[in-house]
Amino acid sequence: MAYAISEQNLERQKLLARIMGPVTDQLLESLPLPSLSRCLDVGCGMGETTRQLAGKLDNVVELIGVDQDSSLIEVARSVPGPDGKITFQQGDAAHLSFEDQTFDFVFARYLLHHLDHPQVVLAEMLRVCKSGGIVAVQEPDCAKQYCYPESWAYEKIPNIYGRLFANAFIGRQLYSLFRRLGCPLPHIDVMTIAGVNVELRRSYRMVMEAIGPALMEKGILDSKELEDLCEExxxxxxxxxxxCVWSPTFSVWVNRT
Ligand SMILES: C[S@@+](CC[C@H](N)C(=O)[O-])C[C@H]1O[C@@H](n2cnc3c(N)ncnc32)[C@H](O)[C@@H]1O
Incomplete structure (x- = not known):
């Protein structure tokens, strides 16, 4: 299944980064990262996560962001980062162009739920991670999100995401996926973001607009249904x-054996 989000409106990724920033900071602060680390951000988009990693990991010596979308990589390169430690490359997460055991820390946020074969990408992430290094992912589980006062649109979202995204409910599966790849003790944390901040609600509208063309192409919604949903x-x-209570984010990480 191809990536279903149209990334024409870059504000959507910036919004995601603002909302998810504290959840990612919390994970990074809890990780026992080795000093002088080389890091990889897989599915880096326009580099919001990559720059966040650079800002948070003060012992990082090299940080590479990889994304399949060359136009996002161009945007990522155009934003100045801290003192030349960051580079961006176009590439496929399922076939990373790095030697085995290159990085101390390999990270991906909001990538795996878009993929038909997330275990292939997790295996790649583990392959390029050094023994003793850390592989960490943050993914949603889109089964439940709601607002109060209630809205019919929020009740439809799990079904819509479930039909469109390859693995909309991957959050709960991450532990098993890592275990099946031979990782002994995945660490898990689940966080739900909730608040009256308008950006939380805006993110649902912006995602719906960005996936609209794919929803119509696949016959999940017709144009009138999409219009009504976006209006609501x-x-x-x-x-x-x-x-607004966002879908929970699962943060799962392992020490590469
Ligand atoms: C929802 S965005 C997340 C971006 C960033 N990690 C963040 O959290 O802000 C998902 C990104 O994954 C990228 N992507 C999807 N499939 C990919 C693949 N097979 N290889 C590399 N990148 C991929 C998309 O181009 C998109 O930029």
């Missing part, structure tokens, strides 16, 4: 005092 999401976004 916009109504919720513009209303005051609406609590």
């Amino acid at each position: 999401l916009r109504r919720v976004e513009e209303q005051d005092d609406v609590l």
Whole structure:
């Protein structure tokens, strides 16, 4: 299944980065990373995660971001990063162009739920990680998200994401995926973001707009249904005092044996 999000509106990735920033910071602060580390960010998009890693890991000596979308890699390269430690490369996460055991830390955020064969990418991430290094992923489980006062649009989202994304409910599966790849003790943390911050609600509308063409192409929604859904999401976004509870994020990491 091809990546289903149209990345024309770069504001969507920036919004995701702002919302997810604290969740990623919390994971990074909990990791026992080796000093003087070489790091890889897989599915880096426009480099928001890569720059966050650079800012947070002060012992990093080299940080490479890889994404399959060359236009996002160009955007990533155009934003100045800290003192030449970061480089970006176009590439496929399922066939990373690095030697075995190259990196101390290999990270991916919000990548695997888009993939038909996430275990192939996890195996690649483990392959390029040094023995004793860390592989960490952060993925959603899109089964439940809601707002109050309630909205019919939020109730439809699990079904829509479940039909469109290759693995919309991957969060709960990550532990088993790592175990099947021979990792002895995956660490798991699950975090739910909730608040009245309008950006949480806006993110649902922006995702729906970005996946709209794919939803219509696959016959999941027709144009009228899509229009109604986006209108309802916009109504919720513009209303005051609406609590939005985002789909939980699973952070799972392992020490590479
Ligand atoms: C939702 S974005 C996440 C971007 C970034 N990691 C973040 O959290 O802000 C998913 C990214 O994965 C990339 N992607 C999807 N399939 C890929 C693949 N097979 N190899 C490399 N990148 C891929 C997309 O191009 C997109 O930039």
